[in-house]
Amino acid sequence: MYPANHSQSRDLYQRALKSLPGGNTRTTVYMKPFPIYAASGAGCRVRDVDGNEYIDCINNFTSLIHGHAHPALIEAATKQLALGSAFGMPTESEVELAELLTARLPSVDHVRFCNSGTEAVMMALKAARAYTGRPKIAKCEGAYHGSYDYAEVSLDPTPAAWGGNAPVSVAYAKGTPDNVLADVVTIPFNDVEAAVSLIREHGPELACVLVDPMPNRAGLVPADRAYVEALRQVTREVGALLVFDEVITFRLGYEGAQGLWGIDPDLTTLGKIIGGGFPVGAIAGGKKFMSVFDPSSGKPALPHGGTFSANPVTMRAGLAAMKLLDTAAYSRLDRIGTAVRDGINAAFRKTGVAGTAVGLGSLLKIHFTDRNVRDYRSAYLSEMEAKRLAVFTTRLLNRGILVASYGLMALSLPMTDADVDTIVKAAAESLEEVAAFG
Numbered sequence: 001m002y003p004a005n006h007s008q009s010r011d012l013y014q015r016a017l018k019s020l021p022g023g024n025t026r027t028t029v030y031m032k033p034f035p036i037y038a039a040s041g042a043g044c045r046v047r048d049v050d051g052n053e054y055i056d057c058i059n060n061f062t063s064l065i066h067g068h069a070h071p072a073l074i075e076a077a078t079k080q081l082a083l084g085s086a087f088g089m090p091t092e093s094e095v096e097l098a099e100l101l102t103a104r105l106p107s108v109d110h111v112r113f114c115n116s117g118t119e120a121v122m123m124a125l126k127a128a129r130a131y132t133g134r135p136k137i138a139k140c141e142g143a144y145h146g147s148y149d150y151a152e153v154s155l156d157p158t159p160a161a162w163g164g165n166a167p168v169s170v171a172y173a174k175g176t177p178d179n180v181l182a183d184v185v186t187i188p189f190n191d192v193e194a195a196v197s198l199i200r201e202h203g204p205e206l207a208c209v210l211v212d213p214m215p216n217r218a219g220l221v222p223a224d225r226a227y228v229e230a231l232r233q234v235t236r237e238v239g240a241l242l243v244f245d246e247v248i249t250f251r252l253g254y255e256g257a258q259g260l261w262g263i264d265p266d267l268t269t270l271g272k273i274i275g276g277g278f279p280v281g282a283i284a285g286g287k288k289f290m291s292v293f294d295p296s297s298g299k300p301a302l303p304h305g306g307t308f309s310a311n312p313v314t315m316r317a318g319l320a321a322m323k324l325l326d327t328a329a330y331s332r333l334d335r336i337g338t339a340v341r342d343g344i345n346a347a348f349r350k351t352g353v354a355g356t357a358v359g360l361g362s363l364l365k366i367h368f369t370d371r372n373v374r375d376y377r378s379a380y381l382s383e384m385e386a387k388r389l390a391v392f393t394t395r396l397l398n399r400g401i402l403v404a405s406y407g408l409m410a411l412s413l414p415m416t417d418a419d420v421d422t423i424v425k426a427a428a429e430s431l432e433e434v435a436a437f438g
Helices: 008-016 071-083 092-104 117-132 178-182 192-205 225-238 256-261 287-293 312-324 327-351 383-397 417-437
Strands: 038-042 045-048 053-056 110-114 136-140 184-187 206-211 241-245 267-271 281-285 356-360 363-367 408-410
Touching (some): 092 110, 092 312, 110 287, 117 206, 136 192, 192 206, 225 241, 241 256, 327 363, 363 383, 383 417
Parallel strands (some): 241 267
16 A cells, blocks of 8 residues: 555665655656656556556556557567667658658648657747747646746646736746746637737737647646637737647547647647657648758758657657557547546546546546636646545555546556456545545
8 A cells, every 4th residue: 555664666765865856857756755666567557666566547648558568669669779779860760750740640741850748849939939030939828838948837827826817927947037938928728719819919929829739737628629720810810820739639639639629730749659658759840830940951040959859769669659559549549538537427426526537538637626627727726626636546546546646547558448447446436535535
């Protein structure tokens, strides 16, 4: 049972405290009083250093859509490792993965690879500035787009800093320069009138509008179609680029979220599932927008390198992973995602605990509220809701189900119907314990 007084994970954490700040390299995996250390994974299961086994409903924060150690991905990476892991030269592998992505995304002509979703967003914003010659960006309140200063503005403002109806730009990290805040226009999610008004107000200075069509930190609720259509229309009106952050939502469908919503963004950021379990990111878009990276006629408007960008191990594993994601695979992910959401929502009704499971496809998030969750503010946890969520995720953990501490679940293709039943049963039992706590 977590947290056990004596465990290998506790010992490893005490050891890590001596060489890592707070014993930690990734804030997202930190847990109190200590994190659980992984030892191995296979399929949809992961085993920790104490020998406990869990159904993995985090999947490295949505990146492992094929689960752990898929044979085809192991084979692709291993074959490439024997030939070399990185070169100061391009390889055929990057061409092949770029061809696959441009074939799947109608809005994309060219692709530029990098090493993370954070870097992809950073380069997309710089590309928008280089293309338009404008300084400002707009982004949604509460939406996470990685660790770039501009992209993380107003990521987690408290109610005291919300600024009434019109969101204000609030620093996420201490030391964020004031000029960064001045160059970010924060817009509300799923509020057409307010968002369009703010974009028009700042239009002459806006390089782009950055939007995740189903932002995890802002509640993991899908954007209204009218909302994204309005963003598409108003960005064209003011001459700003529309940037879709599909680092997570590309797992929603064969053509990503933009295919489901029927939107053609100017630039798209990708990551996570396109790397087959290896570090990856990509900026993709129409030829004229991506031309800022083109060095063939001299110094490009936006020079971009990266020692490990498009390294062939990632490219080969990513290519294998994406080829496995055919329309049948997405249909299966939709089915198991719907089954888990429906099962958890039925358990909420049965126990009488206020709450809901939201999301789309293989993604879902648990909210301990009976509010209509539509954006960051309606998803914001009260103190009691936060306590109930903490009890719920810990009880799930001790029933062998690994979920994110903030209620996110990302399902994977190796999950069977029996696994789905196990997840739903564990969630129902955990909710009964939440109900007992009051």
